Amino acid sequence: MSQWIPLHSLNPDIVRSLVRTFYESFPECCMWFINADVFMIGSDQPLQVDYSLLEQRIASRTVQQELARVELGDIEELLVCFFMSKGKVDAYSRGASIMTDDRPWAEFAAPKEVYTSTVDVSLGEMMPFYENPTAILTFRDMTDASIRRARERLDRRYRAHIQDLRGEIAYYGAGPAMGDPTALFKGALVIDQNDLTAPFYIKEIALAQAGYCLGAGRVAAAVDVLTDAIRQAPHQADLYAQLGGIYHRQLEQYDKALEYYEGYLKAGGRSKRIANLCKSIRASLNENPPSARE
Numbered sequence: 001m002s003q004w005i006p007l008h009s010l011n012p013d014i015v016r017s018l019v020r021t022f023y024e025s026f027p028e029c030c031m032w033f034i035n036a037d038v039f040m041i042g043s044d045q046p047l048q049v050d051y052s053l054l055e056q057r058i059a060s061r062t063v064q065q066e067l068a069r070v071e072l073g074d075i076e077e078l079l080v081c082f083f084m085s086k087g088k089v090d091a092y093s094r095g096a097s098i099m100t101d102d103r104p105w106a107e108f109a110a111p112k113e114v115y116t117s118t119v120d121v122s123l124g125e126m127m128p129f130y131e132n133p134t135a136i137l138t139f140r141d142m143t144d145a146s147i148r149r150a151r152e153r154l155d156r157r158y159r160a161h162i163q164d165l166r167g168e169i170a171y172y173g174a175g176p177a178m179g180d181p182t183a184l185f186k187g188a189l190v191i192d193q194n195d196l197t198a199p200f201y202i203k204e205i206a207l208a209q210a211g212y213c214l215g216a217g218r219v220a221a222a223v224d225v226l227t228d229a230i231r232q233a234p235h236q237a238d239l240y241a242q243l244g245g246i247y248h249r250q251l252e253q254y255d256k257a258l259e260y261y262e263g264y265l266k267a268g269g270r271s272k273r274i275a276n277l278c279k280s281i282r283a284s285l286n287e288n289p290p291s292a293r294e
Helices: 012-025 051-057 061-069 075-079 086-093 106-113 119-129 144-173 181-191 197-215 219-232 237-250 254-266 272-287
Strands: 002-006 028-034 037-043 082-084
Touching (some): 002 012, 012 119, 075 144, 082 086, 082 119, 119 144, 144 181, 144 197, 197 219, 197 237, 219 237, 237 254, 237 272
Antiparallel strands (some): 002 037
16 A cells, blocks of 8 residues: 655644554555655555665666656666654654544644745654665575675665755755755765656756746856756757757857757657657757857
């Protein structure tokens, strides 16, 4: 059984109560987490993930493509979404109210929280219980050397992901007192340059900041924000699309616009509109190259 529990639109007490209710309903359970969403897994059997079997199951090209599409492009990133084993779930949720069929109070309390944002508070309460994914792993049919390498990679990504989670708390807290989210995500990349969560949030923050700059007429500042973000997150296609759009529409520098639109496609962007823009701008530049215009 899997149960989705969003941290958005629910206050921390409701989140803890839903988790506790799930914990009390299954002999075995664990928690997984991504972005602002908890996923509880319950079973009547011990819950473990076999590393080599997981590798086999995600080796399919289709599965790899779909995981990459949602920023889960390698086995380490998938596994650090594991958050708590049963014992940690117990410790985190202990004392919370239980939901029952005859008193389903969350159905009445949750709608009142639709427009609130307490993701940072809920995640902050969960953070002390975040576990290394090796807590749920088995390593059958693997050599000692392979196990050691897998553990080293997982430990590095786990330490980076702790930094990511701190960045998410700051990001969802949306206030300077929470810290600088971008700096925290950059710190995650220092720990593990292959971390996939950090580039996603660096992209999200940069797009928002660039939008604010454009709204205030600060085009150069928007270009600086996006250029810096591309250095930190070079595989985030949307950054190239936004920067290409600025060079195209605001600055009318079509050669630079083409450069970033093509960067969008190389980074995996699938917009037919941008693909067609590349063809149109390329044809126009061939007819009237920048040197000729100068």
